Amino acid sequence: MIRYAVLFVTFLSLFWLPWQYSVVFMLIASIFFPLSGMLFGVLFDVLYAPLGFVGLPLGIVWGATASLVGFGLSRFISARIMSA
């Protein structure tokens, strides 16, 4: 249940909270659902990046980073639980 609540809060943070908080929530959500970080990152850029924007798509970069960290952490946690 908590994991779905985290997803919901992350989604709302894109609209209501400063972007720094959104990045933190993306990272937390990615621990439960690794690909959610990427998904939220893309949604972030879809919402806020202006058309014709040239530069680093920050949402996608943070989302992808969160997803990678999430993958790593979730695999590490799974391995620890299985080996215990």
Added chain:
Amino acid sequence: MGRPVRFLTPWNLRTGGIVLVVVLTLVVVRAFFPGFFTTFFTPLWNVGERGTASVGAVGTFFTDKGELALERDRVQSENEGLIAENGALRERVADLTALLGSRTETNSGIVGGVLARPPVSPYDVLVIDVGTGDGVKTGAQVFGNGGTPLGTVASVNNSSARVLLYSAPGRETAAWVGEKRIAGTLRGEGSGAFSMLIAREAGVVVGDLILVPGAGALPVGTVISVEDDPAAPRARVRVRPVSNPFSVSWVTIAPSLAL
């Protein structure tokens, strides 16, 4: 010794496939219907705006200190607007004095509420609740408190628009500095800040107004520091915005100034 954890499990593959489809859908919809998401999520931004106002009000209800803080914020915002308006009027008087007999009519604008602003967005973009249905056009100049120029409309749909602020990172805008109107290029640094490169001999000092073209010359910021390196031919000028993009809640869009 534990079993190795498998990466490509059926669950992972299925989830990955779903996420890929959703991501592609988001990108395609954004590319072909740029305003869809701003329209679709406008209620969420509206709830956020109301929530922020309510939360602030709850805190101030219980304490005098809170009331004072609110009052101070209101006065600061009002003062900010008056400073900008005063600067704009001063420049206008100077222009009209120089060009006696020129036209003096004011431009009427479209008033729009701000749905999202920095720091929710890291790109120095405002999402506003007026669009083509209200007469907003791409390229139109957008003004904040006291007629301070904030940026231009970057994209617009029927009921909402995105405004790219002059302070967006890397954005360059033609501008003038000080009473002598020294021309230069104002560069956005993000979060409302600007910088500018000006010839060292230009005599720019702290406190000079930075003006951009609009209905005359309109102030966007004031010089807060001049980094004068004797080895460099030009001095870097740091500029503080007249209008704080973090607290702007209403804007005016000039339809007649569409580029």
